[in-house]
Amino acid sequence: MAINIKTASEIEAMRVAGRLASEVLDYITPFVKPGVTTGELDRLCHDYMVGVQGTVPAPLNYAPPGYRPYPKSVCTSVNHQVCHGIPGDRVLKNGDIVNIDVTVIKDGFHGDTSRMFLVGEASIAARRLCQVTWDCMWLGIEQVRPGATVGDIGHAIQRHAEAQGCSVVREFCGHGIGRKFHEEPQILHYGRPGTGDRFEAGMIFTVEPMINAGRREVREMADGWTIVTKDHSLSAQWEHTVLVTDTGFEVLTVSAGAPARPEPLTAVA
Template sequence: MASISIKTEDDIKGMRVAGRLAAEVLDFIQPHIKSGITTAEIDRLCHDYMANVQGTIPAPLNYCPPGYTPYPKAICTSVNDVICHGIPSDKVLKNGDVINIDITVIKDGYHGDTSRMFFVGEPSILARRLTDITYECMWLGISKIKPGAHLGDIGHVIQQHAEKAGYSVVREFCGHGIGKVFHEEPQVLHYGRPGTLDRLEAGMIFTVEPMINAGRREIREMGDGWTIKTKDRSLSAQWEHTVLVTETGFEILTVSPGMPAPPAFIQQAIAPQSISA
């Protein structure tokens, strides 16, 4: 098993800055998510904000894991039945669409990675419920993070909550360790059994980013080599935070003034300092 890096105090400081900046891109773009805008225009606005306002580098741009072609844009925009890695294009958003915007910035060598769901106009009841349940899934997973817990504990609570609501969990994509490297160990599965997989230690940093489908969990890959959609064309939702394992629990690194508050039932169960902007 590949080893999971334990971050130093300097690493953690750098990751706090990168995480906050990634979240602030989502705050910045929120007012622009309206009927009539294209996903390419959202990408252009975000890229300009990262480069010219923040002085950050968009990590996805030209990112090229083995077996892939370089990713051509600064952000990922996944609309409706797109699960993840949707490439910004001339696609025009319309009333009722739901979109996940996934931001990863690099600042002083450190990566901050976060995503949120946005509604275009008024969403359907199904879209709102799927989005809310997925948000709860992410927070339930995060709430299990503390030294001595296991990665399987995170996946188990996410899977239970999604399936109880009648939804399915995407298996092919998962959360990941992150630091000076975009994707590193561990893999953070969003399904599983409690008490299994790696044991968590203070100083680990990774993402929790469940992808939940309204229909079945099977996926299909589009011809561009990146875009992943639901096979049955059902809606999909995703939320993502980057999280530090602390001595007593966890700390959210991707905090910003405009980030949505955790669900009420989570707020009662966790320490406020874990999630303060």
């Protein structure tokens, strides 16, 4: 499948969708605290997307080949859940960490982003994993420019994660995005520099590393969606949608409450 190069009008539409997705996470932030259920977080996000933003929650009833329709409007992945956690009756408790993954559709275009949340007082180990994963995402994003490759992103992420004693999930990756939820290219979060698809201005894709505190192996739960670490170690993920510009990159999933871009990072060798 060919990589879709966005036009100026499509890029502007993606900026709007990206900002709106990030604003859902801004909205839900004060509700992420001990005692709330993941189902309540989903309900709040859904009502905000549909009732306030006029957006469509892309995950709701999303059913790629081989999957049953996803039953909720966001993904909530808690502690050792790696991704695609289905919101429900689970009550968040003090010390949990949770990833909330939001994808909205606005005027036919998708905005996709996720953040880690610390519930109450998280452990030093949990906070460290979330920080390492945040750094990995930005180290990957900072590789983006015309002429760079998918492998450049993957190498930067893998090198930093493994230097910190963590591991990179291999089974899931970033992806092109636009009018479709998932497009080419696939953005692997591990690899060798100079390999894979080469970037050019107008490409839009997600960078969304999933980093485990323990081993990288994962398994799928009986619900057909939720992915967990095999060794029950903690897992974290951050995600931004990124545009390749003429000179570098632009992060599209930004809003007033989004964590600020850090100063350029240097990976630990």
